[in-house]
Amino acid sequence: MAENNNGIKNIKPIEPVFEVHVHTGSSQSRVEIRKKVIHVYTHKKPIKGEANRDVIVQLSKYFNVPKKSIEIAKGEKSSKKLIKIKDFQGKLKINSTNQSG
Secondary structure, X not given: OEEOOOOXXXXXXXXXXXXXXXXXXXOOOEEEEEOOEEEEEOOOXXXXXXXXXXXXXXXXXXXXXXXXXXXXXEOOOOOEEEEEEOOOOXXXXXXXXXXXX
């Protein structure tokens, strides 16, 4: 924790982290939350990062945040991932109309 010129400590903002299970090759793209885990269904295959890119797109729509704010913190090559939302500014607004697409 660093101090600014006024002697006030700068606190790093909280970046929410979520457990995400990715289901590739699905017939329909959608986001579901079950038992405290986010399930992302994508029609993309896990080839050259295609599925990961689609997961980021779907989650950015679902949480109404820019794609650049979503980071795969762990599990880049796994179906189980930890997703971090960077530059978090408060409450997440879930866009239920973007659950499928």
